[in-house]
Amino acid sequence: MEQGSLRLKTGLAEMLKGGVIMDVTTPEQAKIAQDAGACAVMALERVPADIRAAGGVARMADPTIVERIMKAVTIPVMAKARIGHFVEARILEAMGVDYIDESEVLTPADDKYHINKREFTVPFVCGCRNLGEALRRIAEGAAMIRTKGEPGTGNVIEAVRHCRQVLDDIRRLCCLPEDEVANYAKEIGAPLEVCMLVRKEGRLPVVNFAAGGIATPADAAMMMQLGCDGVFVGSGIFKSGDPAKRAKAIVQAVTNYNDYKLLAEISKDLGEPMVGIDISTIPAAERMQERGW
């Protein structure tokens, strides 16, 4: 018998595909998410919009909150650890969390290195803005990738930018003559072997979700059409007027992302969406996407 194999780690991500992973802060919210059809929840002390508003240092959630949420639902429960904070990650693993998000939403704990994720039994998901970042995280052992977007803004533009950038980088890698690949790997700061794998398959070797600014069913469907495997919705649900209804609509949008009549139907009467933030009004130093190396 074998546990913690790469196949088991990437395999759970494969099972999450075509689904919506929702940020929740209470057992009640977790139940609403599960009832709406979420394929997993992210257990947090505060959603990104509130972390952004509160400022200061954002850390791993209190284990009590995560445990209560784990008890409340039967779907997988994810939780966030700070970038590089391998002890927060070990604590979450010991609690039996199903997936760890080494996340730029929290304040980084290491200004040079990410967690060595290969050493863990629990799988990790990490954010990226381009292929280089994605492949560095995969080389470190990430079993799932997501766009960073700009969390807590309800503004999809950064998620779109990051998704397109990754795809653009992959297309470039695939059409380069083989003798230029090593230099391209150097340019984007990614290991050559992983670059060769991406080149061979024409895609990332792990599941890739959209995250960071998705607030409506239309946002979710657009990210699916751009080629993402599924969607994280952070503040977008529980910072909106009617979370249960919006959550259910986003779940449907991710499954039938090409059916515009259905998308029109499910987008009706969802109540107030979360208040969005224009990215240009956020000073560069406060953009969470800049965190990670």
Add this chain to the structure above:
Amino acid sequence: MALIGVLALQGAFREHARALTSLGADVRELRQLPHLDGIEGLVIPGGESTTIGKLLMDLGMMDPLRQRILDGMPVYGSCAGLILLCKDIEDSEQPRLGVLDATVRRNAFGRQVDSFETTLPVKGLNEPVQGVFIRAPLITRVGADVDVLARVDMAPHGGTGEEIVAVRQGRILATSFHPELTPDTRLHRYFLDMLA
């Protein structure tokens, strides 16, 4: 070759489609009711059974699919697919097809850190398969018409004896593990042979 519908509402439908295509089957992804027209077999992939069950209800696909299976269309469900096929789900009222006379226990081995791989013999296959169990369910009761195809030793999981992880009831096949995550297509071949 037969047209197989792979339920593509959520989960690892791509992997099943790839395995079936490699065996020469025509595959259609099922996301809405009209997609059921003309399919000769059905695969329900792994994923979240609560998510898939809710979408089956919301999209009005649950009753028509159940009827097709009761009318004799062969079906294979892995993991979440197995859960959706079972008549009884321990501690859960979640929507289901309920065509397989068995009781299932969800997340029976624990959480993701308890997920595991092991080799296990399957009745009808010459060599053992690599069983990939991810937050996997177990079958705790089977009806008289259900043939047990595989069991797993519970000793490494803090239990005793053996528990059921693969079954067949007529033209219904179900496994709690994921052959679609391995290069081994023998169980998909076994399923396609059920169409003959």
